[in-house]
Amino acid sequence: MYVAVKGGEKAIRNAHRLLADRRRGDRSVPALTLAQIAGQLALAVDRVMSEGALYDRDLAALAIKQARGDMIEAIFLVRAYRTTLPRFGYSEPVDTGAMHIERRISATYKDLPGGQMLGPTFDYTHRLLDPELAGDAEVPGAGRGEGEPARAMRVSDILAEDGMIEGDGDAATETPGDITREPMEFPMERDTRLQSLSRGDEGFLLALAYSTQRGYARSHPFAGEIRIGEVEVAVDMPELGFAVTVGRVQLTECQMINQFKGSSKAPPQFTRGYGLVFGQSERKAMAMALCDRAMRARELGEDIVAPAQDEEFVVSHCDNVQASGFVEHLKLPHYVDFQAELELVRTTRAEHESRRDPGPAVAEAAE
Amino acid sequence: MSVSEPVDDRTQARRHRLSVLAQGDAALLAECWNGLGIDPECELVRGPEIGLVALRGRMGGGGAPFNLGEATATRASVRLADGTTGHAMVLGRDKAKVKLAAVIDALAQDEAMAARLDEAVIAPLQAAIAARDADRAAETAATKVDFFTMVRGDD
Numbered sequence A: 001m002y003v004a005v006k007g008g009e010k011a012i013r014n015a016h017r018l019l020a021d022r023r024r025g026d027r028s029v030p031a032l033t034l035a036q037i038a039g040q041l042a043l044a045v046d047r048v049m050s051e052g053a054l055y056d057r058d059l060a061a062l063a064i065k066q067a068r069g070d071m072i073e074a075i076f077l078v079r080a081y082r083t084t085l086p087r088f089g090y091s092e093p094v095d096t097g098a099m100h101i102e103r104r105i106s107a108t109y110k111d112l113p114g115g116q117m118l119g120p121t122f123d124y125t126h127r128l129l130d131p132e133l134a135g136d137a138e139v140p141g142a143g144r145g146e147g148e149p150a151r152a153m154r155v156s157d158i159l160a161e162d163g164m165i166e167g168d169g170d171a172a173t174e175t176p177g178d179i180t181r182e183p184m185e186f187p188m189e190r191d192t193r194l195q196s197l198s199r200g201d202e203g204f205l206l207a208l209a210y211s212t213q214r215g216y217a218r219s220h221p222f223a224g225e226i227r228i229g230e231v232e233v234a235v236d237m238p239e240l241g242f243a244v245t246v247g248r249v250q251l252t253e254c255q256m257i258n259q260f261k262g263s264s265k266a267p268p269q270f271t272r273g274y275g276l277v278f279g280q281s282e283r284k285a286m287a288m289a290l291c292d293r294a295m296r297a298r299e300l301g302e303d304i305v306a307p308a309q310d311e312e313f314v315v316s317h318c319d320n321v322q323a324s325g326f327v328e329h330l331k332l333p334h335y336v337d338f339q340a341e342l343e344l345v346r347t348t349r350a351e352h353e354s355r356r357d358p359g360p361a362v363a364e365a366a367e
Numbered sequence B: 001m002s003v004s005e006p007v008d009d010r011t012q013a014r015r016h017r018l019s020v021l022a023q024g025d026a027a028l029l030a031e032c033w034n035g036l037g038i039d040p041e042c043e044l045v046r047g048p049e050i051g052l053v054a055l056r057g058r059m060g061g062g063g064a065p066f067n068l069g070e071a072t073a074t075r076a077s078v079r080l081a082d083g084t085t086g087h088a089m090v091l092g093r094d095k096a097k098v099k100l101a102a103v104i105d106a107l108a109q110d111e112a113m114a115a116r117l118d119e120a121v122i123a124p125l126q127a128a129i130a131a132r133d134a135d136r137a138a139e140t141a142a143t144k145v146d147f148f149t150m151v152r153g154d155d
Helices: A009-024 A034-040 A042-052 A057-066 A071-082 A190-198 A202-213 A282-294 A311-317 A320-331 A335-356 A358-366 B009-023 B026-036 B095-107 B111-141
Strands: A087-093 A100-105 A221-237 A242-258 A271-278 B042-058 B065-080 B085-091
Touching (some): A034 A042, A034 A057, A042 A071, A042 A202, A057 A071, A071 A320, A087 B065, A100 B111, A190 A271, A190 A282, A190 A311, A190 B065, A202 A282, A221 A282, A221 B042, A242 B042, A242 B065, A271 A282, B009 B085, B009 B095, B009 B111, B026 B095, B042 B085, B042 B095, B065 B095, B085 B095
Parallel strands (some): A087 B042, A242 B085
Antiparallel strands (some): A100 A221, A221 A242
16 A cells, blocks of 8 residues: 655655756757657567557657657656547458568478568677667668569468368457456466457566476477568458548468367367567567467367466566556555554564573563 | 448548548648648537447457557547537547548538548648558568579589
């Protein structure tokens, strides 16, 4: 419990003024523009969009600037902004099969139809710092290749339907749950788990995904396909009476394929985990897919023995805005609680000491 | 009604127009519009207002839907002097673009005007979108992996 404490207004005012000053930094250095942040720190912007659960590059860039590059603070700013806006409606489910592909790889099929395209990847770089980037050296434009427009079927759609790999499941049109509208309940279904994972903290999900690879709910994963690109977003507009495309968003999709020995509920086959994240967020999409698969333990009749399989544990702790809110609230004045606890500890400590050394205490009591 | 459901030609043309306006570049749209030199009298019935669209994906890519996150969107409705209404919704927060899209939607309900708008505004916007997509596709295609199998031979 914390009680209201007055005083300190002037200190707070000056602290915020100091924050604004430090945020700006050396005035002889030009200020960052939002276009610079959105264009040159694009993956930071993507992370803020994905964990802020709001697709808007300019707002995410502004949040990063305002938060001095503190990503969780920026995500918090975006989440706070979103609460000020009305909800117009829901989009139709996006069709990732019709994605304008910018990157697409598979670790399971070398010759998949449509080919493997590396796109703008850090993979195969040597991770050597490039001193040239300290300056503003001219950068050559991208190479150009031949070929048909880069659209490709999803690996999961290409797979022969011999039952070796599970399908996508029923494309039921029943309304999916929405954690921004209804309180979370456990056990939780896969739709709301995926919604939580998509906005979950990359570091937390990455660590849990890693734990599954190291043997805590081992699921023998392969990256069936990772694709990045823009998809069209369509919204049914009641005033028109039909759906229209309202724009595009860039998404990263990961199809993880996992060996499965079978259980009382399902035959031996490859099962799948799914990741879908705003922007170019490959590590996050992979971690999401691994966590999705681990949390399908109940559905697939697997023993729940590891943290990554425990949906209540994972979903309750993956939101970094909630987590930092609760951890960081410890900074707020707790003077009264602490005084109360101090009294309690004094009392119990006195009792403890009197038990250890009953002689004088008895004597005191006798006095 | 889903975008994949069949509709009559008029509806299809309107849907196509709005889709191109939504995806087209705002500066190019303004330029094409100004080139037309028309300035119809119209009143705003709603907006332009900024809000959210909740985006949905499908489990595994093709399974049951789930809510992925939200995107900012702007919508507007306008009424022309003759009472015709037009509507538009576009991702992002560009109010001027959305208002203009709604005006174009309203004007294009007149067939003669629709032909003019399609030629002067929609076609160039669509060409620019296609050119950008082709550019990006070519850049991506340059990163395509050409696997070749190493043959272990004795000779």
